[in-house]
Amino acid sequence: xxxxxxxxxxxxxxxxxxxxxxxxxxxxxxxxxxxxxxxxxxxxxxxxxxxxxxxxxxxxxxxxxxxxxxxxxxxxxxxxxxxxxxxxxxxxxxxxxxxxxxxxxxxxxxxxxxxxxxxxxxxxxxxxxxxxxxxxxxxxxxxxxxxxxxxxxxxxxxxxxxxxxxxxxxxxxxxx
Numbered sequence: 001x002x003x004x005x006x007x008x009x010x011x012x013x014x015x016x017x018x019x020x021x022x023x024x025x026x027x028x029x030x031x032x033x034x035x036x037x038x039x040x041x042x043x044x045x046x047x048x049x050x051x052x053x054x055x056x057x058x059x060x061x062x063x064x065x066x067x068x069x070x071x072x073x074x075x076x077x078x079x080x081x082x083x084x085x086x087x088x089x090x091x092x093x094x095x096x097x098x099x100x101x102x103x104x105x106x107x108x109x110x111x112x113x114x115x116x117x118x119x120x121x122x123x124x125x126x127x128x129x130x131x132x133x134x135x136x137x138x139x140x141x142x143x144x145x146x147x148x149x150x151x152x153x154x155x156x157x158x159x160x161x162x163x164x165x166x167x168x169x170x171x172x173x174x175x176x
Contacts, residue, residue: 005044006043008039008046011029011031012031013032014031015030016058017059019060020041021066022064022066024041025041025042026039026040026047026062026083027039028069029060030058030059030060031056032056033056034051034052034054034055034057035049035050035051035052036049036050036057036069036071036081038050038069048083048085048086052071052073052075052077052088054074054075058073058098058101059072059101060072061103062083063125064104067108068080068081068104068108070103070104070111072099076096076099076115077091077095078095078099078111078113079092080092080111080125090127090128092111092121092128092130093130094130095117096115097115097116098116099113099114100115100140100141101114101144103144103145103146104125105125105146106146106148106149106150107150108125109124109125110122110123110131111124111125112144112146112153114141114144114155115140116140116141118137118138118157119137120134120137120141120153121134122134122167131170134153134170136172136175137155137157138157138159139158140158140159141155143156146167151167151168152165153165153166162175162176164176
């Protein structure tokens with residue numbers, strides 16, 4: 001019908017991102033107000049507020065199994081959250097700039113992040129341990145994503161290139 005089923009209200013700043021969990025029962029939103037929020041997709045009720053140390057939250061994403069959420073934003077430290085409890089399970093420390101994007105691997109075991117520090121980084125989703133730093137772009141890396149089989153990573157940069165990386169080793173395979 002095009003009519004809203006519910007309004008997800010409560011953020012006090014612009015909402016930068018909104019995405020469904022893989023089962024379609026929850027939604028996570030990310031906002032300039034420094035929070036991500038988890039909502040019941042049927043009722044629109046707020047289930048959890050994920051609050052970090054500060055700064056805008058640019059993006060939030062559920063893991064493929066819906067058990068974790070990763071957030072990325074202005075404070076340089078993406079966080080992994082337990083999607084049920086809303087507690088931080090890992091802090092991904094290492095970027096020196098705004099983190100624009102974070103994405104889970106198809107199996108949910110790894111996370112790739114993209115930052116204005118000109119790098120993308122590969123992390124263990126459970127422990128938060130840094131596995132590789134993808135270096136080669138000359139400007140902001142705005143987007144990073146895994147291939148459907150999890151074997152490759154593609155990054156997109158303001159340096160007018162995209163790059164293809166081996167997800168196991170972090171080695172550059174091609175500059176597009």
